[in-house]
Amino acid sequence: MSSAELYINLTNICSNWSALNSLSNGSAGAVVKANAYGLGIKEVGISLAKAGARDFFVAIAEEGVELRRAIGHGPKIYVFSGHMVGDTSLLKNFNLIPLINSAEQLAFHAENSADQSIGIQLDTGMNRLGMEGAEFEAIKDIILKLNPDLIISHLACADEPSHPMNEKQLNYFNAITDNIDCKKSLAATGGILLGKRYHFDMTRPGIGLYGGNPYSGSKNVVGLKLPVIQIRSVLPDETVGYSNTWTAKKITKVATVSSGYADGIFRCLSDKAMLYHDQIPCNIIGRISMDLIGVDVSNCGENPDHLWLLNDIQSIDVLADDANTIGYEILTALGQRYNRSYI
Amino acid sequence: MSSAELYINLTNICSNWSALNSLSNGSAGAVVKANAYGLGIKEVGISLAKAGARDFFVAIAEEGVELRRAIGHGPKIYVFSGHMVGDTSLLKNFNLIPLINSAEQLAFHAENSADQSIGIQLDTGMNRLGMEGAEFEAIKDIILKLNPDLIISHLACADEPSHPMNEKQLNYFNAITDNIDCKKSLAATGGILLGKRYHFDMTRPGIGLYGGNPYSGSKNVVGLKLPVIQIRSVLPDETVGYSNTWTAKKITKVATVSSGYADGIFRCLSDKAMLYHDQIPCNIIGRISMDLIGVDVSNCGENPDHLWLLNDIQSIDVLADDANTIGYEILTALGQRYNRSYI
Structure with a gap:
């Protein structure tokens, strides 16, 4: 079997959710968009619902359908992209709450789904998704008559606690929603960690559930074990991999593992990241190819039959640093060929 | 509907295969590993089999199973990773031919599947996958008694026609296989383009089937259309996206499209790549987030309801240049949330 094994610790996801729920002034929802950050919306959704989460957030209606089928009736499911053309029957049949992002979406919703619950997403400065303040003011009376279930906005710089944007967005959110019941x-x-003034009635943890920064209390959730296909001795001046980018300086024991950039192990990690044999770090050498990676296992006493890319030593954030990105992207890139084992 | 739409042109894949088959001295197989480079092993496999491909190559046995189920009996399916522990019943039940990479794999095969066909993969200098020359010589008699179906090796530098590694690998391959029937x-x-001395009995085109370099005759195969969720006017000094990395210098019409790095649109393309409204290029502005991208659509006369990331203007290789990678990685990263439409 040359499929790699991705271990997903649902117990730790639930424990992270409980910790963030306790930190929250109100209750904590759970953000499970993008297939629960690549870890499986079905499995993660069911576990979090059992752990007590009552409010889930997805990016698009199609994800809400998958989640509803998994967790059944009961928990609320909010859709960040709101009510798009083509969503109407999905929102209705699967009882999803669109977070309306514009007057245009509101009009479309009123025309097509007048009797169905909505939430409102406000833009408070990120200029990404949500109604502008002036737009909201102009149609506030109409909105309030519809008795929205939830009003949200999103912080652009919450991972940088001292960034003035945080206070600015908080003040703006307060100003436009202050008298609304x-x-x-x-x-x-990130916003949870900024303190209770930012919490309001519900928080929406995402990355903190899945073991990533900025919540340092978040327990690691993923392990990724790559099978070794073969091991060879490479002599001095011999090269490894595409374009001969790595040349041996001395006799080197090179393992070829099954997995590559087609599995979301970014090609830019070539010659940078480590794999682990228990506690022993082993350098990736040469270019990562589509399905294969060369690794220097000279320091391993025995010949390993597998190596770890993600474990308690090398977290998603450590790997993200090597790839000049963030842990979120490491997670969502996790490939489809892995055997997923849930703990 | 906020799912993006990925168009996959099966006709062009087949036409690319036919062109590369005609260029080949012998016949052309088809490399469909990594879910046919992200485009769908089932759909691509069926089309190529209909177009006349009789030899398919996959990375791991599990992919061979999926392919066999799609294309039925008849075509041969070779597995690059060879015969790994755990593969035995898959290889047998789905009639897959492992490309044996080492004496160790050969012994394992002989113990478990003695009556089943094998191929041999030789390493001729890439030091990635395949039997070393000396190893092959030592067990050549045993191998030849097993009457292998195919002997292959792989070039490390075929995309650089003048690289001396090509001739070196060719000579080595000839030297160790010369008298073998x-x-x-x-x-x-890339090897096909190096000329007929490199072709032998069968070539194994992969990226050339899917519209990528280095085969300049390869027809584009993918189109990627992202729906616009909303459009807003951003005033001078306002910012867009996470960490306020983009600031408006003048009034800017900003569209937020549904798709992000969770869909394989690499975060490192932030502030770099373009999206297209027909022929009009529109800059990505600010950080690409997990499910959303900000785009400057000021130059579009009308408000677009969708924008194209991949089209005949912006190919996988153009986008790969922006992301400092290769077209292969753009393809294999294509996300699971897209609606896939086959042409």
């Missing part, structure tokens, strides 16, 4: 939500994981 | 294969797409 409706559940409110502003904070994702 | 067996079908042979050395060239993938």
Whole structure:
């Protein structure tokens, strides 16, 4: 079997959710968009619902359908992209709450789904998704008559606690929603750590559930074990991999493992990241190819039959640093060929 | 509907295969590993089998199973990773031919599947996958008694026609296989372009089937259309996206499209790549987030309801240049949330 094995610790995801729920002034929802950050919306959703999460957030209606089928009736499911053309029957049949992002979406919703619950997403400065303040003011009376279930906004710089943008967005969110009697939500994981003024009635942790920064209390959730296909001795001046980018300086024991950039192990990690044989770090050498990676296993006493790319030593954030990205992208890139084992 | 739409042109894949088959001295197989480079092993496999491909190559046995189920009996399916522990019943039940990479794999095969066909993969200098020359010589008699179906090796530098490694690998492959009466294969797409001395009995085009370099005759195969969720006017000094990395210098019409790095649109393309409204290029602005991208659509006369990331203007190789990678990685990263439409 040359499929790699991806271990996903659902117990730790639930424990991370409980910790962030306890940190929250109100209750914590759970962000499970992008297939629960690549870890499986079905399995993660069921576990979190059992752990007590009542409010879930997805990016698009299609994800909400998958989640609803998994977790059944009961928990609320909010859709960040709101009500798009083509969503109407999905929102209705699967009882999804669109977070309306514009007057245009509101009009479309009123025309097509007038009797169905909505939430409102406000833009408070990120200029990404959500109604502008002036737009909201102009149609506030109409919105309030629809009795929205939740009003949210999203912080652009919550991972940098001292960034003035945080306070600016908080003040703006307060200013436009102050007299409105409706559940409110502003904070994702980073926002929870900014303190209770940011929490309102509901928080929306995402990355903190899945073991990534900025929540340092988040327990690691993933392990990734790559099988070794073969091991060879490479002599001095011999090269390894495409374009001969790595040349042996001395006799080197090289393992070829099954997995590559087609499995979301970014090609830019070539010659940079480590794999682990228990506690022993082993350098990736040469270019990562589509399905194969060369690794220097000279320091391993025995010949390993597998090596770890993600473990308690090398977290998603450590690997993200090597790839000049963030842990979120390491997670969502995790490939489809892995055997997923849930713990 | 906020799912993006990925268009995959099966006609062009087949036409690319036919062109590369005609260029080949012998016949052309088809490399469909990594889910046919992200485009769908089932759909691509069926089309290529209909177009006349009789020899398919996959990375691991599990992929061979999926392919066999799609294309039925008849075509041969070779597995690059060879015969790994755990593969035995898959290889047997789905009639897959392992490309044996080492004496160790050969012994394992002989113990477990003695009556089943094998191929041999030789390493001729890439030091990645395949039997070393000396190892092969030592067990050549045993191998030849097993009557291997195919002997292959793989070129490390075929995309650089003038690289001395090509001639070196060719000579080595000839030297160790010269007197052996067996079908042979050395060239993938790049190798086909190196000329007929590299072709032997079978070539193994991969990227050339899917519209990527280095085969300049390869027709584009993918289109990727991202839906616009909303459009806003951003005023001078306002910022867009996470960490406020983009600041408006003038009033800018900003579209937020549904798709992000969770869909394989690499985060390192932030502030770099273009999206297209027909022929009009529109800059990505600010950081690409997990499910959303900000785009400057000020130059579009009308408000677009979708924008194209991949089209006949911006090919996988153009986008790969922006991401400092290769077209192969753009393809294999294509996400699971897209609606895939086959043409």
